[in-house]
Amino acid sequence: MGYENQDFADVAGGVSPAFIETLYARFKASPESVEPSWRSWFEGLEGSTEGASWQQPNWPLSSTDDLTAALDPTQMEPAPKPAKGGAPKPAPAAPSQDAIIRAASDSIRAMLLIRTYRVRGHLAANLDPLGLSKREMPDDLKTDYHGFSDADIDRPIYLGGTMGLQWTTVRELVDILRANYCGNVGLEYMHIADVEERRFLQERMEGKDKAIEFTPLGKKAMLNKVIEAEQWEKFCGKKYVGTKRFGLDGGESMIPALESVIKYGGAMGVNEIVFGMAHRGRLNVLTNVMAKPFRIIFHEFGGGSDNPDDVAGSGDVKYHLGTSTDREFDGISVHMSLVANPSHLEAEDPVVLGKTRAIQTIAGDLETHSRSLPVLIHGDAAFAGQGIVWECFGFSGIRGYNTGGCIHFVINNQIGFTTSPQYARSSPYPSDVAKGVQAPIFHVNGDDPEAVTFATKMAVEYRQKFHRDVVIDMWCYRRFGHNEGDEPSFTQPLMYERIRAHPPVSEIYGKKLTEQGVVDRAWIDENIKQFTTLLEGEFEAGASYKPN
Structure with missing residues (x-):
């Protein structure tokens, strides 16, 4: 797809949910036809909809590869026979396409929200000591602008490592972004073309632990x-x-x-x-x-x-x-x-x-x-x-x-x-x-x-x-x-x-x-x-x- 020299997070944050649906359909038909970064992302979403592996009904695994089995004493014993009359448990149902699309849509809109704060968060920063400058929160920094209702802000969202977060909620994400970009420091840097320079500044501004601290x-x-x-x-x-x-x-x-x-x-x-x-x-x-x-x-x-x-x-x-x-x-x-x-x-x-x-x-x-x-x-x-x-x-x-x-x-x-x-x-x-x-x-x-x-x-x-x-x-x-x-x-x-x-x-x-x-x-x-x-x-x- 030709996204050379661009962060995956930047690319994901700039596309529409309709694009994601089309790309996901291609992924389901032929995973190899999708670029590695998108393929990893879809695989993460599919695995994530079921929750943690140890919470799934088929955990622990009943069978593994030979090497793992040889090192696991519990697998050296013969498997117990099922009780008479007992039916085997059905395999867990695969996540529906609607669930995958909703998870992907949440992630994409969260990426767009992050990018918007990177570009425009300084407009809501607390800069004027006198309070004379009228600096209202721009509409596109609000969650409802990005399609998140009040009922959505506590739903888990997959970010795949962006801002150091695998999973988050909209509430937590906005709190972090406002602390990073809308405090007493407002940074303008997304006009810079060089990815390395932008990443250098992002790494020093973004994240839960990026408070201004001195001894x-x-x-x-x-x-x-x-x-x-x-x-x-x-x-x-x-x-x-x-x-x-x-x-x-x-x-x-x-x-x-x-x-x-x-x-x-x-x-x-x-x-x-x-x-x-x-x-x-x-x-x-x-x-x-x-x-x-x-x-x-x-x-x-x-x-x-x-x-x-x-x-x-x-x-x-x-x-x-x-x-x-x-x-x-x-x-x-x-x-x-x-x-x-x-x-x-x-x-x-x-x-x-x-x-x-x-x-x-x-x-x-x-x-x-x-x-x-x-x-x-x-x-x-x-x-x-x-x-x-x-x-x-x-x-x-x-x-x-x-x-x-x-x-x-x-x-x-x-x-x-x-x-x-x-x-x-x-x-x-x-x-x-x-x-x-x-x-x-x-x-x-x-x-x-x-x-x-x-x-x-x-x-x-x-x-x-x-x-x-x-x-x-x-x-x-x-x-x-x-x-x-x-x-x-x-x-x-x-x-x-x-x-x-x-x-x-x-x-x-x-x-x-x-x-x-x-x-x-x-x-x-x-x-x-x-x-x-x-x-x-x-x-x-x-x-x-x-x-x-």
Whole structure:
């Protein structure tokens, strides 16, 4: 039938019950005329309608092959004679054609349901921390759309190993699919043509045991980075009231996520990462990810420069500047650089990719592109609206420009300057442009640091294995205006009414870990105290800082 390079589950999920009836008739007439995968499936259905073998009337078997009989002591004795007048039990009736067709129809419709969740489950994912986005369950993700009534949802259905299940019920299947595809992570990947890439992502997303899990130590580390990101913004807000800093407030989950890129990237062979980003959150990344000393930032806030007096500088503002440093995780050192960026939001994209390509050329890493990694951090409006983004995607697979895949991290504030998404683009997501190069897209809820970090970990794994671009679309919000001197409620009154009432990420995640018994209130308060004390000391040191 010519289904080369396709999963049987994908093929079975895309055909009609009428096709199954025709194919089953061929199977009954001549099993050898049916492809092996379908033949095995029909044989499984026929065997399955009678239940488990040990439950069938003819079990245990009265006769076996000679070798089995020779090894079975019970078969060495002569079979007892039937009682006088007793009639032999009739052989169990073969399953009717209607029963086979119904079982096949159930399986096919279940396969279609699975495929629909793979393609469209992200549309029902819990992504918006503010709850402003209207994301109702699509009709084709409901069981009745696929012909399952309420009376059918607890009937056993044969899946033959799909999603790790031989048998299931519609109820159990939907619970698993919604947990996998409609939680705080929504994955778009069925637009990818390569079967191996799709299977790689499916194996990490699908199944009963595919919950997002981190160790207590890992959870503490994530909460601590969220606290540091949040307290940094609060400290700067208190010390420099009304001063532009383009804070990360509302998107703090990005900081532990970027830490995970360094950690997991280093573990998978990356020894150099080139970052590029616009101004929003840059100061937070400079200090809490790139380890630029706090005192230098405070010195720049006061009008000073990081350059010695005899070194000419650009004179640009502090939230346009870059840096470079080395970070070590688990004994592995990774060199990192954050390129400078002018006010043009995406101007650094080709610079980051070109720099990474140059590093790979010098290091002789053009075969695998595995030791150097470009990471671009975007705003949602710029990612969807600026042509340079697509131009960089267009070059991503071309020999001579390829960097082995870039990780794109979108800080999705759900607003661009003062424009709401429905007035800024025609696509559902700002990340839809990435489908043009078949990049997988992870949509994540920014109020869940574990979900965001899980997505970045998978993104690093995917990039290192397949050397292709991958996108993380983190839904969050911008707690203040376009800059700290703006009043956003003039243009978005409903959104900012919701934001003012919304607790910060550290409070939401801290409460979750407290309920799990991972931390307590005293632990959270102590970490806040230690970090703010550090910032106070660095603030005082910044007043007398001298570049060397």
